Amino acid sequence: MNVSLDKQYLPSERYKRHAAYLSVLALVIIGLCTYFKFEPLLFITDFHYMADLVVEMTPPNFEVLWRKEKIFISILQTLSMAFLGTLVGSTVAMGLAFLAARNTTPHPTVGVIVRTLLAIERVIPSLVILLLFLIAVGLGPFAGMLSLAVGTVGMFGKLFANAIEGAEKEPIDAVYSVGASKLQVIRYAVMPQVLPSFIANLFYAFDINLRAAIGLGVFGGAGVGYEISMAMRLVRYRDALALICFTILLVFVVEKLSDWLRSRALGQDLLK
Amino acid sequence: MKQNVSWTYSSYRRKQTLRNWTVMLATFFCAYWAGISCKVDLDALRAGIPKGIEFISYLFPPDWTAFADMAMPALETILLAFLATVLGAFLSLFFGLAASSNIAPRWLRNLSRFLLATERSLPEIVILLLLISALGLGPFPGVIAMAFGCIGMLGRLFSDAIEEINPATLESIESVGARKLQVIAYGVLPQVLPSLLSNTIFRFEVNIRLSVLLGAVGAGGIGFQLYYSFQTLQYQRATTAILITLLLVFLSERLSNSIRKKLSQEAKL
Amino acid sequence: MIEVRQITKSTKEGVPILKGISFTITKGEFVGILGPSGAGKTLTMRCLNGLTRPTSGEVLFTDHQNNLVNLTHAKGRELRKARRQIGVIFQGFNLVKRLSAIDNVMIGQLGRINLLRSLFYGFTDDEAMRALAVLEHLKIAHLAQRPVGSLSGGEQQRVAIARAIYQQPSVMLADEPIANLDPTNARKIMQILKPLAEQMPIIGVFHQPDLVMEFCTRIIALKDGVVVRDGDNKMTRSELIDLYGAELSEIEASQRILQPV
Numbered sequence: 037m038n039v040s041l042d043k044q045y046l047p048s049e050r051y052k053r054h055a056a057y058l059s060v061l062a063l064v065i066i067g068l069c070t071y072f073k074f075e076p077l078l079f080i081t082d083f084h085y086m087a088d089l090v091v092e093m094t095p096p097n098f099e100v101l102w103r104k105e106k107i108f109i110s111i112l113q114t115l116s117m118a119f120l121g122t123l124v125g126s127t128v129a130m131g132l133a134f135l136a137a138r139n140t141t142p143h144p145t146v147g148v149i150v151r152t153l154l155a156i157e158r159v160i161p162s163l164v165i166l167l168l169f170l171i172a173v174g175l176g177p178f179a180g181m182l183s184l185a186v187g188t189v190g191m192f193g194k195l196f197a198n199a200i201e202g203a204e205k206e207p208i209d210a211v212y213s214v215g216a217s218k219l220q221v222i223r224y225a226v227m228p229q230v231l232p233s234f235i236a237n238l239f240y241a242f243d244i245n246l247r248a249a250i251g252l253g254v255f256g257g258a259g260v261g262y263e264i265s266m267a268m269r270l271v272r273y274r275d276a277l278a279l280i281c282f283t284i285l286l287v288f289v290v291e292k293l294s295d296w297l298r299s300r301a302l303g304q305d306l307l308k
Numbered sequence: 309m310k311q312n313v314s315w316t317y318s319s320y321r322r323k324q325t326l327r328n329w330t331v332m333l334a335t336f337f338c339a340y341w342a343g344i345s346c347k348v349d350l351d352a353l354r355a356g357i358p359k360g361i362e363f364i365s366y367l368f369p370p371d372w373t374a375f376a377d378m379a380m381p382a383l384e385t386i387l388l389a390f391l392a393t394v395l396g397a398f399l400s401l402f403f404g405l406a407a408s409s410n411i412a413p414r415w416l417r418n419l420s421r422f423l424l425a426t427e428r429s430l431p432e433i434v435i436l437l438l439l440i441s442a443l444g445l446g447p448f449p450g451v452i453a454m455a456f457g458c459i460g461m462l463g464r465l466f467s468d469a470i471e472e473i474n475p476a477t478l479e480s481i482e483s484v485g486a487r488k489l490q491v492i493a494y495g496v497l498p499q500v501l502p503s504l505l506s507n508t509i510f511r512f513e514v515n516i517r518l519s520v521l522l523g524a525v526g527a528g529g530i531g532f533q534l535y536y537s538f539q540t541l542q543y544q545r546a547t548t549a550i551l552i553t554l555l556l557v558f559l560s561e562r563l564s565n566s567i568r569k570k571l572s573q574e575a576k577l
Numbered sequence: 578m579i580e581v582r583q584i585t586k587s588t589k590e591g592v593p594i595l596k597g598i599s600f601t602i603t604k605g606e607f608v609g610i611l612g613p614s615g616a617g618k619t620l621t622m623r624c625l626n627g628l629t630r631p632t633s634g635e636v637l638f639t640d641h642q643n644n645l646v647n648l649t650h651a652k653g654r655e656l657r658k659a660r661r662q663i664g665v666i667f668q669g670f671n672l673v674k675r676l677s678a679i680d681n682v683m684i685g686q687l688g689r690i691n692l693l694r695s696l697f698y699g700f701t702d703d704e705a706m707r708a709l710a711v712l713e714h715l716k717i718a719h720l721a722q723r724p725v726g727s728l729s730g731g732e733q734q735r736v737a738i739a740r741a742i743y744q745q746p747s748v749m750l751a752d753e754p755i756a757n758l759d760p761t762n763a764r765k766i767m768q769i770l771k772p773l774a775e776q777m778p779i780i781g782v783f784h785q786p787d788l789v790m791e792f793c794t795r796i797i798a799l800k801d802g803v804v805v806r807d808g809d810n811k812m813t814r815s816e817l818i819d820l821y822g823a824e825l826s827e828i829e830a831s832q833r834i835l836q837p838v
Contacts, residue, residue, distance in 0.1 A: 041679070041709060045722050047700040054698075065394065068387050072447065082443055089442040109345070116342030123339055159557045161520045163531065164550055167538050171363050172356030177346040182353070251433040251521060261433065268437045280434060287429035480671035480737075483626055484744050485661030485688025493696045494684050498675045 089273065096281055097274035100267075107263055107279070111286065114259035117181040118246040124181075125188025125245075126238050132189065133196030139208070140200055140222055151197070157190040166252055177258035184245050184252070192241055196234060203229040232302055239298040243291055250283060260286075363543075370547040378533055382552050384447065385529035389515035389560075392451045396458020397508040403459055404466025405492065410475050421467070427460035436522050450527025454515050461514075465507045469500045506571040513557075513564040520553055530556065578603050579748055579780070584624055584634030584649075585802075586617075594620055595631065596802040602748070607774035609789035609810070610782045612799035613824045618782040621799065622752045624648075625780065626663045627656050638663070641747050661688030664741030664777075668753035670733040674726030678717065678736045681725050682708040685744035711739045715769060731762035738769060749773065751781035755788070767792045784828065786817055 043049055069075065101107060132150055134140045141147035165186050169179040203226050211225040253261025260283055267276035406412045407420035432453050439449035478495045486494070523531020530553055537546035579602045586595040595617045602608055612618050623629035624636055627648045636648040638659055646659040664685075672681045683700050712718045715735045720728060725736055734754060741749055751770070755763035763785065770779055771792050783789045789796060790810050798806035798820050805820065806812070817825055 041705060041721060045677075045679075045705075046702050047698070047705045048702050051697075051699060065391065069391070072384060072387060075448075085442045086439075089438070112345045116345040119338060119342045120346055120348070123335070159554050159561065160550075161517060161531075161534075161553055161557065163521050163524055163534065164553070167535075168360055168363070169356075172360035173349070173352045174356075178348055178352065181346045181348070247429075247431050251431040254433055254437070254525065261431070264434055265437055268441050271441075273441070276438075280430065280438075283434070284426055284429045288425070291429070474669075474671070476667065476669055476671045477673060479628060480665065480667055481673070481684055481687065483628065483660055483663070483665040484685050484740070485657040485659075486684070487657065487687075487692060489692065490687045490695055493698075494676070494680075494687065495673055498673055501675070 093273040093277040095274065096277035097272075098278045098281075100275040100278050101282055107260075110253075110258070110260050110263045111282075113177040114246070114249045114253060114261065115286075115290075117177050117184055117249040117253075117259060118242060120181045121184025121245050121249070122188055122238065122242045125185035126192055126234075126241055128185070129189045129192040129196055130234065132193045133200055134222065136193065136197040137200035139203070139205075140218075140226060142218075151194075154190060154193040154197075157186070158194065160190070162187050162248065162252065163255065166255055170256065175257040177256070180249060180252050180256040180258055183256075184248060187248065188241050188245060191244070192237055195237055196230070199230045199233045200226060235301050236298060239294045239301075242294055246287060246290055250287075366543045367547045367550075369544065370551055371542070371544040372548070374545045374548040375552075378530065378548055378552050381523075381528070381530045381533045382556060385516065385519045385523065385531065385556060388447055388450055388519045388523075388527065388529055389454065389512055392454030392515050392519075393458060393508060393512040395451065396455035397462055397504075397511070399455065400459040400462035400466055401504075403463035404470060405496070407463060407467035408470040410471060410473065410478060411488075411492065411496065420463070424460055424463045424467075427456060428464065430460075432457040432518055433521060433525060436525055436527060440526055445526040445528075447528045450519065450522045450529070453522060453527070454518055457518065458511055458515070462507055462511055466500065466504060469503045470496055473499050502571045502574050506568045509564045509567050509571075513560045516556055516560040520557075578639040579625060579778070580637040580639075581621075581625070582635045582637065584621070584631040584636065586620055586624065586629065586631050594802050595624075597634065598799070598802070598804055599634075600797055600804060600807055602778045602780055604778060605775055606778045606795055607771060607793045608778070608780045608795045608797060609793035610780065610797050610799060611784075611786060611789060611812075611820065613821050616799040617802045618799055619752055622750055622780070622782055625750055626660055626665055627651060638748070657688055661744060662747045664744045664746035664749040666734070666737050666741050666749070666751040666754045666781075668756045670730070670737045670757075672725045672733055672736055672740075675724055677722050678712065678725055678728065678739075679705060679708050679721040681736050682711060682739045682743045685740040685742075688744075708739070708743055711743050712736070714742075715739050730758055731765065734758060734762070734766055735769070738766070742773070747777055749777050749779045751779060753782050753784065756784055763788065786812065786828070 044053070132154065135142065136147050136150040136154060138144075138147055141150075162183060166179065166183040169182045169186075173179050173182065207229070208221055208225040211221045216224065249259055250261040250264075253259030253263075254265045256262065260279060264276055264279045264283070267273070267279060403420055403424060406416050407424060409417050412420070435456050436449055436453035439452055443449050473496060477499075478491050481491045481495045519527065519529055520531035520534065523529040523533075524535035526532065530549055534546055534549035534553060537543070537549055581598060581600050583597045583599050584595055585593060585597055587593045598617075598621055610618050610621070620629060624631045625648070627636075631649060634649070638646045638648050640646065640659070640662040646655065648656070648659055651659055673684070676684075680698075683704060686704065687695055709718055709721055712721050712735075715738060717732055717735050717739070720732060720736075725733060728736065734757075738754075749770075754770075755766050758766065767788055770781070773779060774794070781793075783793075790812060793810050796806065796808065796810055796812060797804060798812075798816075800820060806816065812820075821828065
């Protein structure tokens with residue numbers, strides 16, 4: 037036989053190599069765990085605490101959902117934060133995207149500046165933004181909504197800008213060639229091309245923001261997230277479970293609804 | 309061409325305008341009520357902006373001496389995210405297989421998909437609150453909460469990737485007399501490995517961001533330092549924590565992007 | 578040896594596709610199954626290794642050790658045991674695209690080796706060398722380490738044949754093995770299969786009457802779910818016209834276009 041396998045391709049060698057990789061990974065994990073006194077086994081040994089909690093939480097006290105007006109308002113607040121955060125954030129993001137995209141920017145320098153700002157904004161954790169707004173406008177849903185809006189700008193500014201840059205060049209040239217101004221080109225050649233992706237991302241942003249609104253509510257003192265954390269802190273576990281169940285249902289339903297609206301909006305190429 | 313006789317540009321235009329106005333009015337209506345329930349207060353915002361700017365000036369200069377204190381928490385955050393990603397990805401592999409129609413029986417697939425969807429609608433912070441009330445504060449509940457989040461997202465992505473595998477390939481492995489587990493090891497895993505790795509690495513990036521938030525609730529790490537410094541009004545120390553967080557997020561994004569670019573080239577085969 | 582006794586198969590709605598097919602294949606035969614599309618050729622093949630269960634009738638399979646297995650009723654362990662004796666080559670090659678050629682060949686032994694060992698890709702060097710020898714026999718040993726997805730169709734089909742040979746089956750099934758290949762490669766694959774048939778009987782579904790007449794030892798013709806002809810490897814033109822009807826001109830036309838000059 038004149039053909040042979042490379043040494044590294046022999047099953048025995050491959051076996052040894054993989055075993056080496058895996059044991060290094062295992063060693064790193066075990067080493068780190070012991071260094072931080074972190075014991076994954078706790079999950080098994082302490083499991084009875086979880087079981088205790090489950091016992092304490094059941095049956096969920098669903099009465100809390102309609103007996104307290106506050107809860108109802110908090111749910112509305114969560115939805116409103118997500119809705120307004122998405123609306124304001126994506127509007128601003130759209131505007132910035134046209135400034136940032138290379139083919140629509142009024143001046144290359146403006147484009148570079150906006151892109152850099154968006155990149156910086158994107159890495160700032162949402163918690164920091166929220167804390168800043170809490171100091172500026174005080175505890176409550178408004179701060180949460182503003183930080184969601186800022187987060188949306190970071191998340192979608194770049195996405196929108198990429199969509200605009202990805203627009204086909206031929207229609208743009210065609211509209212220019214009839215003597216249209218830059219704004220007219222954006223209105224008649226760019227917008228129709230990028231609108232479907234804008235709309236799809238709008239709904240996507242809403243889904244993300246709804247979840248974030250629940251999470252940020254814990255810190256922002258508003259919304260259903262805050263109510264859950266309060267219920268937990270006050271050791272009213274049965275109320276908490278009812279709220280959690282309701283939250284899951286809410287997110288579920290809203291997601292389905294936004295899926296449906298999106299497919300309708302995209303199917304009819306709305307707003308053209 | 310009979311059906312086009314009644315078509316005129318003005319009626320088409322009118323229909324479109326009507327639709328646009330309906331959408332816009334509905335949006336404004338929703339926004340108005342959302343604004344009321346959110347307690348939107350533009351005066352407060354106007355008054356708040358100078359307050360915020362003044363506050364930002366308190367943040368500077370960063371407390372450079374705190375860097376030494378923050379090194380360990382930063383490392384802890386990376387470790388938290390790493391462990392959670394490894395654990396979550398490992399578990400989500402099983403959920404992913406159980407949620408794939410070409411591997412699992414129908415009832416198991418539907419059950420797993422339902423569980424994954426339920427998990428995804430529950431924010432990680434709520435899971436963390438639950439775990440904290442059961443297990444107390446500390447990094448351990450944080451890891452478990454993030455791992456849960458991993459399972460929800462990765463399990464779904466894995467099963468989507470697995471369902472895309474050509475069933476004929478799996479059948480051909482079955483035809484040599486292989487067992488189900490062997491079919492998974494030889495037909496499924498090698499095919500989904502690149503997308504599996506790239507999603508896992510993306511999730512690591514998400515987990516780094518998430519661990520800041522979860523840390524603030526009590527999972528430790530840099531997030532806890534950040535929140536604690538804010539709460540105790542040590543703003544310059546908080547700036548240090550913010551800078552370190554930015555660095556972590558930035559580096560994890562870079563790392564994940566470069567690795568994923570490589571993986572996607574490999575996956576093109 | 579494989580014996581097919583009066584198998585029938587209906588769709589879920591009760592439409593019969595196979596209407597009682599019987600034949601016996603013994604050592605040394607290279608059987609070509611011909612027939613117009615929709616005749617039930619592929620379904621018959623799927624019944625032969627238990628990927629599809631016939632509605633009625635039996636498929637009896639005798640392995641090397643003269644054990645008789647009834648494939649129609651075999652389940653789990655018994656079915657797997659029978660399947661490792663039956664090599665299959667598919668039209669779409671059906672290889673694991675991201676694994677290397679040699680790994681794909683070694684998949685052929687999965688039915689034989691220890692489960693735990695196989696889950697960790699624990700092949701031995703000997704097994705790898707044997708797989709390489711099979712690849713070399715098919716003249717593609719130089720591609721052994723390449724991922725299969727990067728190979729051409731003809732090369733992929735050779736890897737698939739190598740997998741089936743490596744499996745050491747007592748009978749080989751080929752479901753349209755050359756349908757996706759150009760005429761030159763199709764002929765080369767037939768040239769590989771022909772000598773192989775002396776070691777193990779081969780049953781293949783084909784769309785090329787001329788290649789079948791040239792290489793096979795026996796032709797079974799299917800039409801509308803029944804065997805209309807079972808005999809030697811010579812079919813006259815009028816027989817072909819009877820079998821294929823209008824489809825024949827299409828087949829001939831495609832062959833004329835693709836014929837290497």
